[in-house]
Amino acid sequence: MDKLLDVENVSISFIQYTKGLNQRDLKVITDLTLDISEGEILAVLGSSGSGKSLLAHAIFGILPENARLNGKIKFKGKELSQADKEEIRGKGIVLVPQSVNFLDPLMKISDIAIGHCDSEEEKKEKKIKQREIFEHYNLGPEVDEMYPFQLSGGMARRVLVSTALLADPDLVVADEPTPGLDEKTVEETLNHFKHMKDDGIGVLLITHDIHAALEVADRIGIFYSGYVIEIALKEDFSGDGENLLHPYTKALYKALPANGFEVIKGHQPLHGEIVKGCPYYDRCDWRFDRCKEERPELMDIGLKKIRCFKYDGVTEDMIKDGAIEETAEANIEDAANEVVEKAAELVDESNIEESAEAVEGAEEAVSETEDAIEEEVAEAVEGAEEAVEGAEEAVEVPEEAVEEGTEEAVEESSEEAVEESSEEAVEESSEETVEESSEEAVEEGA
Numbered sequence: 001m002d003k004l005l006d007v008e009n010v011s012i013s014f015i016q017y018t019k020g021l022n023q024r025d026l027k028v029i030t031d032l033t034l035d036i037s038e039g040e041i042l043a044v045l046g047s048s049g050s051g052k053s054l055l056a057h058a059i060f061g062i063l064p065e066n067a068r069l070n071g072k073i074k075f076k077g078k079e080l081s082q083a084d085k086e087e088i089r090g091k092g093i094v095l096v097p098q099s100v101n102f103l104d105p106l107m108k109i110s111d112i113a114i115g116h117c118d119s120e121e122e123k124k125e126k127k128i129k130q131r132e133i134f135e136h137y138n139l140g141p142e143v144d145e146m147y148p149f150q151l152s153g154g155m156a157r158r159v160l161v162s163t164a165l166l167a168d169p170d171l172v173v174a175d176e177p178t179p180g181l182d183e184k185t186v187e188e189t190l191n192h193f194k195h196m197k198d199d200g201i202g203v204l205l206i207t208h209d210i211h212a213a214l215e216v217a218d219r220i221g222i223f224y225s226g227y228v229i230e231i232a233l234k235e236d237f238s239g240d241g242e243n244l245l246h247p248y249t250k251a252l253y254k255a256l257p258a259n260g261f262e263v264i265k266g267h268q269p270l271h272g273e274i275v276k277g278c279p280y281y282d283r284c285d286w287r288f289d290r291c292k293e294e295r296p297e298l299m300d301i302g303l304k305k306i307r308c309f310k311y312d313g314v315t316e317d318m319i320k321d322g323a324i325e326e327t328a329e330a331n332i333e334d335a336a337n338e339v340v341e342k343a344a345e346l347v348d349e350s351n352i353e354e355s356a357e358a359v360e361g362a363e364e365a366v367s368e369t370e371d372a373i374e375e376e377v378a379e380a381v382e383g384a385e386e387a388v389e390g391a392e393e394a395v396e397v398p399e400e401a402v403e404e405g406t407e408e409a410v411e412e413s414s415e416e417a418v419e420e421s422s423e424e425a426v427e428e429s430s431e432e433t434v435e436e437s438s439e440e441a442v443e444e445g446a
């Protein structure tokens with residue numbers, strides 16, 4: 001089976017303007033890799049807003065203006081430029097879009113379905129084919145004359161699928177082809193994809209409907225937080241899910257009603273949330289230190305792909321031999337041992353006893369210092385009080401002089417005496433002693 005589509009390391013981001021003129025890149029899809037061969041249905045399963053439609057639009061070259069695309073998209077081995085995409089659109093590859101909003105609102109449905117024709121003859125032929133396919137999809141002749149806005153939800157789906165088939169493509173990209181359809185029409189639509197597959201057409205089925213994916217797909221790619229975290233085989237979704245590799249895929253499988261509806265705890269990081277390591281780190285039961293800092297690459301294991309360090313060194317043969325769990329468990333054990341060793345080293349290095357002694361010493365020093373300061377302050381206060389007394393006595397002397405009638409004597413002897421004796425005395429005895437003694441005490445103590 002020849003390869004039809006290769007999506008290699010594709011990232012899609014949007015330039016966002018935050019406060020003022022600040023720009024930032026909002027990554028929606030990161031490092032996406034997948035491939036589809038002739039006659040294969042690959043389902044891409046992702047929650048709403050995870051970038052599924054953007055992937056389809058990237059393949060078709062119809063991304064919005066502010067989107068930035070990196071990586072390679074190859075069709076039959078050839079990398080597609082924007083011009084190639086425009087050329088191939090509606091011929092080699094057709095899109096079954098998510099909504100009728102992608103149809104030209106001013107064109108009649110039959111004209112949209114038939115598309116561009118080079119001659120009247122071609123147009124006649126296509127018209128006949130269109131009627132056949134429309135009839136098959138239960139779309140009567142009156143639908144041919146309608147405009148897109150006149151279609152009901154279910155009718156619109158059927159128009160979109162049959163229009164795609166009319167183009168006789170090699171690859172069909174179907175973006176959420178089943179929502180809004182009744183059970184019977186869902187079944188029918190999925191059957192049409194199966195028929196396309198039988199005719200050798202490759203189908204990329206983009207959906208958040210795991211049931212639809214499991215019903216028709218050969219392989220299923222799981223989107224998580226903008227990454228493909230696993231591409232599993234359809235048959236891996238069976239039994240206990242023991243053949244599924246990624247813990248998220250396992251959890252997704254267990255969340256199905258038939259498998260117990262187990263709730264997945266935690267949340268999926270959204271676009272713009274910067275996650276350095278593995279995007280599943282927060283929710284993972286297997287995580288090791290490395291997963292927090294490093295992001296695992298998407299590894300090939302035969303037809304499967306997995307993005308998880310647990311499977312480092314695991315090969316396809318190991319899967320066949322059932323040795324995969326052993327290797328994986330060994331990886332986890334290694335990582336756990338590393339953590340324990342590291343912790344032990346840290347304990348050794350820290351020398352807890354010494355530091356405890358040091359803390360005790362420091363505490364003693366502090367209390368000694370406090371005592372010393374108290375004592376010295378008390379002494380200083382005493383000294384200051386004595387000095388004040390002395391000053392008061394000095395003041396008394398000039399009073400006597402006033403009585404004797406000499407003003408000069410009053411000024412000289414009173415003011416000077418007061419200033420000198422009181423200030424000096426206060427300074428000396430209080431401040432110096434406090435400072436000296438407390439400093440000394442701190443030094444001693446420390």
Ligand SMILES: Nc1ncnc2c1ncn2[C@@H]1O[C@H](COP(=O)(O)OP(=O)(O)OP(=O)(O)O)[C@@H](O)[C@H]1O
Pocket residue numbers: 014028046047048049050051052053054055064066098176208271
């Ligand atoms: N023009 C745009 N500018 C900025 N961000 C955009 C633009 N178009 C899409 N996005 C962002 O890309 C995210 C993915 O969009 P997309 O339509 O591909 O999601 P989806 O997986 O198809 O979701 P759904 O299941 O609802 O169809 C959106 O949540 C949105 O944040």
Ligand code: NI
Pocket residue numbers: 052053054098175176
């Ligand atoms: Ni979408």
